[in-house]
Amino acid sequence: MTGSEMSHTTAHAHPEGAHDAHHEQGWFLKYFWSTDHKIIGLQYMLTGMLMALVGAFMAYVFRMQLAFPGQSVPGFGVVTPGQYNMLVTNHGSIMIFWVAMPVLIAGFGNYLIPLMIGADDMVFPRLNRLSYQLFFLSVLVLATSLAVQNGGFGGAWTAYPPLSANKAYNLTPLGSSLWLVAVALEFVAFLLGGINFIVTSMNSRAPGMKAFDVPILVWTIVIASVMFMASVGPLIAGAVMLLFDQTLGTSFFNPTRGGDPILWQHLFWFFGHPEVYVVLLPAMGIVAEVMTVFARKKLFAYKTVIYTIIGTAMLSFFVWAHHQFVAGIDPRMANIFTVTTVLISIPIAEMCFVYIATLYGGSITLSTPMLWALGFMAEFLVGGVTGIYLGASGTDIFFHDTYFVIAHFHYTFFPIAIIATMSGVTFWFPKMFGRTMNEFWGKVHFWGTIIPFNGIFIPLFVLGAAGEHRRIFDYHNFPHLDTPGLGMLRMIATLSLVVMLAFQFVFIVNFLVSMFRGPRAPRNPWRSNTLEWTADSPPPHGNWPVLPDCHRGPYEYSVPGREQDFWPQDEKA
Amino acid sequence: MLEHFNSAASSFAGDIDQLTWVITFLVGFWFIAAEVMFFWLIWRFRARDGVKGQYVTGKEKHLKRWINIPHGIVLVFDVVLVVAAVRVWVLVKQTLPPADRTVRIMSQQWAWTFTDPGPDGQLDTADDIRTTDELHMEVNKTYHFTLESRDVVHSFFVPAFRLKQDAMPGRTYTGWVRPTRTGTYDIECTQICGVGHGVMGARLYVETAAQHAAWMKEHASENAVAAADAAK
Numbered sequence: 001m002t003g004s005e006m007s008h009t010t011a012h013a014h015p016e017g018a019h020d021a022h023h024e025q026g027w028f029l030k031y032f033w034s035t036d037h038k039i040i041g042l043q044y045m046l047t048g049m050l051m052a053l054v055g056a057f058m059a060y061v062f063r064m065q066l067a068f069p070g071q072s073v074p075g076f077g078v079v080t081p082g083q084y085n086m087l088v089t090n091h092g093s094i095m096i097f098w099v100a101m102p103v104l105i106a107g108f109g110n111y112l113i114p115l116m117i118g119a120d121d122m123v124f125p126r127l128n129r130l131s132y133q134l135f136f137l138s139v140l141v142l143a144t145s146l147a148v149q150n151g152g153f154g155g156a157w158t159a160y161p162p163l164s165a166n167k168a169y170n171l172t173p174l175g176s177s178l179w180l181v182a183v184a185l186e187f188v189a190f191l192l193g194g195i196n197f198i199v200t201s202m203n204s205r206a207p208g209m210k211a212f213d214v215p216i217l218v219w220t221i222v223i224a225s226v227m228f229m230a231s232v233g234p235l236i237a238g239a240v241m242l243l244f245d246q247t248l249g250t251s252f253f254n255p256t257r258g259g260d261p262i263l264w265q266h267l268f269w270f271f272g273h274p275e276v277y278v279v280l281l282p283a284m285g286i287v288a289e290v291m292t293v294f295a296r297k298k299l300f301a302y303k304t305v306i307y308t309i310i311g312t313a314m315l316s317f318f319v320w321a322h323h324q325f326v327a328g329i330d331p332r333m334a335n336i337f338t339v340t341t342v343l344i345s346i347p348i349a350e351m352c353f354v355y356i357a358t359l360y361g362g363s364i365t366l367s368t369p370m371l372w373a374l375g376f377m378a379e380f381l382v383g384g385v386t387g388i389y390l391g392a393s394g395t396d397i398f399f400h401d402t403y404f405v406i407a408h409f410h411y412t413f414f415p416i417a418i419i420a421t422m423s424g425v426t427f428w429f430p431k432m433f434g435r436t437m438n439e440f441w442g443k444v445h446f447w448g449t450i451i452p453f454n455g456i457f458i459p460l461f462v463l464g465a466a467g468e469h470r471r472i473f474d475y476h477n478f479p480h481l482d483t484p485g486l487g488m489l490r491m492i493a494t495l496s497l498v499v500m501l502a503f504q505f506v507f508i509v510n511f512l513v514s515m516f517r518g519p520r521a522p523r524n525p526w527r528s529n530t531l532e533w534t535a536d537s538p539p540p541h542g543n544w545p546v547l548p549d550c551h552r553g554p555y556e557y558s559v560p561g562r563e564q565d566f567w568p569q570d571e572k573a
Numbered sequence: 574m575l576e577h578f579n580s581a582a583s584s585f586a587g588d589i590d591q592l593t594w595v596i597t598f599l600v601g602f603w604f605i606a607a608e609v610m611f612f613w614l615i616w617r618f619r620a621r622d623g624v625k626g627q628y629v630t631g632k633e634k635h636l637k638r639w640i641n642i643p644h645g646i647v648l649v650f651d652v653v654l655v656v657a658a659v660r661v662w663v664l665v666k667q668t669l670p671p672a673d674r675t676v677r678i679m680s681q682q683w684a685w686t687f688t689d690p691g692p693d694g695q696l697d698t699a700d701d702i703r704t705t706d707e708l709h710m711e712v713n714k715t716y717h718f719t720l721e722s723r724d725v726v727h728s729f730f731v732p733a734f735r736l737k738q739d740a741m742p743g744r745t746y747t748g749w750v751r752p753t754r755t756g757t758y759d760i761e762c763t764q765i766c767g768v769g770h771g772v773m774g775a776r777l778y779v780e781t782a783a784q785h786a787a788w789m790k791e792h793a794s795e796n797a798v799a800a801a802d803a804a805k
Contacts (some may be wrong), residue, residue, distance in 0.1 A: 050655045067596045082768045100765070156765045162742055163725040170681065171766055246669055255743025261726060263742060294620070303632030326728070328741040331666040335659050342651050342658075349603070353640045354608065354631070359614040361627030366619075374615060381607055385600040392654060394592045394661030397576060401728060401763040466578035467732030469763040473771040480579075480732070480759040557625035 011410060012236040035125035036541050040132050042432065043109030045425075047139065048103035052418075055094040056501055062087045062473075073395075082171070085154030086472035089091055090146065092157035093179070098142065098276070104282040105228075105262025106193050108424055111432065113534035114196055115539060118206025118435035118548045118570070122196045131192035138185035145178030153179035156471060161261045162252035165245040177246050184239045187232050194225035202558040206531060206570070208218060212303065213569070216554075217285030217529050224281040227313050230506035231274040236268030253490035265327055269320035275410065277316045279307060279550035279551055284351065287373045290423050291355065293528045294370035295362030296565050298555040300354050308354070311347035325396045325524075336394040341391035347383060352377070362539045363558070363565075368442030372423030373451050374448065383411030386461070407457045414453060422446070422507070430521030434537040437518060441510040448503030455496030461490040486552050494546050527566045530554045534570050575735065582758060582779060583734035584751040585665050590735070592661045599650050606643075624782040665736070669749055672717035676708070680720070680740040682729035683769030684762065691796070694762065699800055702792040710752050711785040720746040728764035731777055733804055739764055751778040 008333050015060040015464065057075075057555050065070075065079040079087070110128065114121055122128045125214065125241050146152040155164040164180075167173035171463050182242060201222045209266035241252040253264050298307060305433060320331060321337040355377060364370070380458035386408040389395045422445075468481050475481040525531040531550065556567040574583075574597065576590045608640050618626075629636060647671060677688040677696060687708045691700035720729055721741035732738040762773035780788060 019742075028716050035674065039640065080768075081771055085765065085768060085770070147629070154768070160726050160764070163688070163767060166725075169725050171768060208652055255741075260743065294619075294671060296626035298628060298630060301631065301637070304631065304640075326666075327726075327739045328746050331662070334662055338658055341654055342655050344646070345647060345651055350640065350644055350699045352607065353643060355610050355629070356614065357636070357640060359611070359618055360636070361629050362614075363620045363624060363626040364618050366615075370686050374611075377611060377706075378608065381604060381611075385604045388600050388654065389596055392592070392596060392658035392659040393597060394665070395589060397662070397665055398589055398593075398732070398738050401730070462578075465574050467730075467759070467761070469730060469761045471765045477774040478669055478759045480760060527803075558628050560628050564741055 016038050019251060030102050030474050032131070033419070035121070035129050036130060037110045037114050037122045037125070038432075038539065038541075038543075040128050041107050041109070042458040044102040045107030045134065046138065047100075047108055048099050051098040051139065052104075053504075054505070055091050055099055058087045058094070060497060060501060061067050062091070063494040064356065064498050065473060066475075067491040069476065079473065081473045082151060082154060083531065085156075085471065086146070086152040086172075086175070087118060088471050089154050090142075090152055091181075091517075093183065094142070095413065095417060096157065096279070097183060098139060100279040101186070101190060103421050104279050104286075104424075105133070105197075105224055106135070106190065107223060107271060107496045108195050108217070108282060108286065109193065109225075112428070112532060113200055113218055113221060114204065115431075115535060116218050116530050117201060117204060117209060117250050117548060118531045118544075119200060119204035120542045122282065123200045124202055127192050128196050131196070132187055135189035135194070138182045138189060141178055141185060142182035145175045145182060147327030148174040149154040149511035149544060151175055158272070159264075160243070160268075161242060161245065162255070165242055165253050167246070173246075177243060179538045180239055180246070180381045183259070184236060184243075187236055187239075190228060191232065198222055204492050206548050206550040209569075212306075213416070213550055213553045214286075216288040216299065216305060216309075218279035219283065220309060221308055223313050224233050224278045227274045227281075228470075229280050231271045231278075231317065234267045235271035238264055240519070241353050262327060262329065264322070265324050266320070269323045270317075272323065273320040274316045276409075277312055279416050280412065280513050281313070283416040284355075285375065286420045286424040286427070287355065287376050288358075289528075290369045290373040290427050290470075291358055291524050292555045292557060293427075294367055294373070295359055295364045296494060296557045297358055297360075297362040298557055300357040300360070302553065302555065305351060305354055308347040312344065312351070315340065315344050315347065319391075322391050322393075322396070325393050326400050337390060337449065338393045341390070344391075345384075345388070348405050352381065352384070368437070368439055368446060369423050369427035369526075371446045372419055372442065373428065373556045375446065376419045376423060378418060379411060379413040379450070379453070381412075383408060383415065386411060399464060400465075401470050402464040403460045403468045405502065407464060410457050410460075414457075418449070422449075425511075426527070426530075429511075430525045430530055431539070433515050433518075433536075434521055435514055435516075435518030436525065437514040438510050441506055442485075445503055445507045446509065449500055450497040452500035452503070456500065459493045463489055524568075527564075529556060530567050534568060578699060578709040579732045579735075580756060580758070581733070581735070582752055582754040582756060583731075584738060586662045586733070586735045586753075587660070588664060593606075595657050596654065599654055603647065605652070636797060636804060649750050666748070669713050669717070669747065670751075672749065673714040674711070675717040675719070676710070678708075678718050678720045678740070680729065680762065681723035682725060682760070682767050683773040685729075685748060685762075685773070687775075690794060691790075691794075700793060700795065700796055702789065707778070708775060709778045709785060709788050711778050711782055712752050712755050713747060715751045717747060717749050720748065723751075725766050726764045727762045727766050727773070730761040730763040731758060732761070734775070735759040737763060744778055755779045755781055 061073050061076045064073040150172045155170050165170050244250040249258040253259045253261045318340040322341045325334045521537050550569050558565045640800050679686040687704050689702040690696045691702050720740045722742040727740040758777040760775035
């Protein structure tokens with residue numbers, strides 16, 4: 001049986017079984033026990049966005065401590081060094097594992113993959129439900145880890161042993177184990193989700209949808225899922241070993257009894273670096289969808305984009321030790337990893353060039369989703385080029401573990417986890433809730449986020465160049481860093497953060513009001529080509545009464561000789 | 574750039590500063606070129622009444638070269654970058670010039686202990702000078718340092734030297750540095766090491782030969798007193 005035939009049979013076999021039964025369900029079963037990919041996607045997305053508020057609050061507290069050391073932080077109180085470590089650790093863990101991952105991959109992936117490929121649901125709906133339930137459990141375990149005696153884990157999101165392994169060193173016996181369990185559970189949840197994304201995209205595509213007719217976003221999520229599966233194994237093994245070191249007295253990472261702490265660093269970063277691209281790729285996918293729609297342009301060199309995605313994905317498995325240049329690994333190894341790291345610039349630069357070229361010859365409308373997508377490109381470029389200072393071994397000797405690193409990766413992660421997410425949320429909002437978001441307040445939110453964002457992180461580049469090191473709760477102990485000039489930069493960063501957080505309330509209000517009171521959205525408000533726009537807004541369980549066929553690629557905009565400047569994938573020639 | 578914020582106090586500080594500039598020029602060129610192109614395209618192709626978008630697949634030769642030629646140049650820049658970075662790396666981390674003196678650096682939660690070999694220049698002899706959170710070095714002498722940790726991972730960072738190295742428990746790392754400018758500088762622990770991470774600083778005193786000799790003399794008498802005490 002060929003792929004398309006199979007998708008047809010599975011798709012049409014479905015309604016007889018699961019779906020009809022679901023229509024009569026109550027509120028709880030519908031929203032908390034659902035196997036509908038859209039509900040699960042929204043569950044992931046909303047949980048992720050709520051966790052973003054928690055992570056943002058943590059950033060607010062420790063940034064206030066840095067700007068006004070020792071003073072009571074409104075809404076929190078005086079920050080102790082132990083609390084400071086707990087806050088930076090959990091801010092990082094939350095923003096990566098409980099915000100970027102669930103929103104970008106699980107949220108958009110669950111919601112959009114079946115809709116974009118013309119399927120009625122994921123191939124394994126119950127596995128999907130289990131995935132979210134495990135994820136939710138991981139949230140609860142993480143929350144517990146913050147509340148237990150001696151406080152939450154404070155050994156950084158990288159959890160280097162022996163600090164993380166030995167309670168005599170970290171002083172948080174319960175917090176560090178629960179943190180580790182939470183991370184491990186989260187990984188299991190994403191493995192289950194990833195299996196679904198890959199299998200569904202392989203098997204359930206609409207009849208006629210060939211591999212190169214699949215929207216870039218689906219490609220990026222599938223490749224990200226493959227990367228996640230390939231990289232997370234060593235880390236899960238490492239996490240179990242670390243948990244045993246913490247609780248059973250084993251010595252995998254204990255140098256006094258024959259273990260090696262550097263082993264953990266390898267296991268962690270072998271996952272940790274591909275992880276960056278695991279979240280980057282879906283973000284690039286969202287940006288591709290939004291840019292093509294609002295530039296009314298075919299994606300420039302579709303196949304090249306896919307090859308660069310695959311190239312980036314493969315190369316990212318060979319760069320991990322650039323996090324460990326000065327960790328005490330054999331210094332000769334640094335040269336190899338410098339070469340592989342700098343090589344990543346080849347596919348990534350190509351990808352950025354292609355995205356920029358997509359604008360050429362377009363008819364560009366600066367709607368809110370488009371502003372976010374363009375903002376992503378403009379800001380991500382900063383993150384891209386500043387990474388070179390860190391990937392080049394010679395300069396990393398200085399920059400490693402300074403605020404320059406923090407500024408660099410926030411210029412990648414913030415565009416990924418916030419800017420691209422906002423682009424996606426504002427773009428698919430009409431599909432998700434059947435209503436339209438307010439454009440004016442959307443733009444206020446955009447400018448109110450993007451300007452202070454730069455106000456936060458440009459000073460951090462300067463602080464890093466001045467030698468300011470990471471995860472320090474108070475710089476009074478370092479005379480060269482305790483100067484009025486640098487103190488002023490810390491204050492500018494903190495005040496920018498406060499302004500940026502204040503503008504997030506504009507989004508929250510716009511989001512909630514539009515969800516219930518916004519003007520009704522038509523089926524295809526952006527005049528887009530991809531299949532999700534042919535379903536009702538919001539799509540019912542099962543998505544379409546009759547599943548769509550696919551007749552062309554996803555980016556046929558402004559085709560000469562056609563009256564309309566778009567050409568939906570399901571429209572017969 | 575780094576030199577604007579930090580004194581350059583080691584023989585290789587200038588190399589790292591120079592490499593920072595090289596990278597700034599290489600990536601700065603691309604950054605500015607890409608951003609200018611990007612914003613120009615947004616402006617040039619803004620939606621106007623009656624003007625439709627063009628149908629461009631990206632396979633057109635005359636358009637593709639706008640991607641391919643820059644891409645080739647990126648590759649050339651990459652080669653320059655790698656060569657420049659590796660040269661500095663090899664100088665700082667992969668070579669070990671003959672030492673005039675060797676100091677021992679021990680890190681632990683949350684203090685630095687430095688052992689200077691004392692007047693005889695040999696470690697593990699009675700005249701060794703042990704100091705806490707205070708490292709004294711003589712200018713224009715090549716030092717070897719051994720770096721160890723008693724408990725968790727720490728990292729020895731002297732911004733003025735442009736030198737950073739993690740201290741890994743269970744391993745002894747040997748490196749080198751040649752101070753070139755007298756003065757007092759910060760030593761930072763840059764690897765999170767527990768609740769005291771924020772107080773794990775130390776001071777570095779790079780001294781002239783005369784100052785250093787005076788410091789050593791002062792400690793030599795302390796050592797003599799201690800030795801006499803021990804003998805009693």
